[in-house]
Amino acid sequence: MPDLELVRAAQSGDSLAMSKLLDLLAPYVGRICGPIALDAGPDAAQEALIQVFRDLPGLREPGALRGWVRRIATREAVRHARRSRSAAQRESGLEELPAPGDAALAIDVRRVLGGLSPEQRAILVLRDLEGLSEAEAARHLSVARGTVKSRLHRARAAFAERWRR
Numbered sequence: 001m002p003d004l005e006l007v008r009a010a011q012s013g014d015s016l017a018m019s020k021l022l023d024l025l026a027p028y029v030g031r032i033c034g035p036i037a038l039d040a041g042p043d044a045a046q047e048a049l050i051q052v053f054r055d056l057p058g059l060r061e062p063g064a065l066r067g068w069v070r071r072i073a074t075r076e077a078v079r080h081a082r083r084s085r086s087a088a089q090r091e092s093g094l095e096e097l098p099a100p101g102d103a104a105l106a107i108d109v110r111r112v113l114g115g116l117s118p119e120q121r122a123i124l125v126l127r128d129l130e131g132l133s134e135a136e137a138a139r140h141l142s143v144a145r146g147t148v149k150s151r152l153h154r155a156r157a158a159f160a161e162r163w164r165r
Helices: 002-011 014-057 062-084 103-113 118-129 133-139 145-164
Strands: none
Touching: 002 014, 002 062, 002 118, 014 103, 014 118, 062 118, 062 133, 062 145, 103 145, 118 145, 133 145
16 A cells, blocks of 8 residues: 555645556555456446545545545445446456466356345455455445345355355
8 A cells, every 4th residue: 555655745736646646556446346346347446546536635544545445446336336237247357366377267256246236246345355344344335234244144155156056
C-alpha cells in the first residue's frame, strides 16, 4: 500500500501524487472487483478508482486508505455484478485465485463463481481472499454480522456443490 506522504500529497491536489496513488491501487482494486463482478470486473474497478479519485480529499484518516478503498471496490463490484449478469465470461480478473500458470483451474473457478450471486461472491472475496473478520465484512457490506455468517455458509456450500459438478 502507498505511504502516508503520497496519500496526503494526493489529497492536497498534487496531480502527480494522485496518478502514482491510483497506479498503486489499481491492481488491488482489480483483485477485489474481478471475482465479484466477473465480466464487469474491469468496469467496476474503473468506477471504483474514479470514486477514489473524487472522494480522496475527504478521507479523514489516510492510514485507513486500504479499508476505505476495499469498501468502495466491493460496493462497485456488487453493483456492477447485479447490473450485468451476462452469460458471456472473459478470462480476465481471476489471475490471483488459482495456482500460477494453471489456466484450466482459473476457468473452472470463474465458471463456479459465475453461478453464485454477487452477494455470495462478495462475501467469499472479503472473507476468504481478503481475510476480513465477520464484523469487518459486515461493515463493508452494510449488513448484520449474522447475515455475513449465513451468506458465507451458503456461499461456501454453493461453491462446493457447483465445483463438484
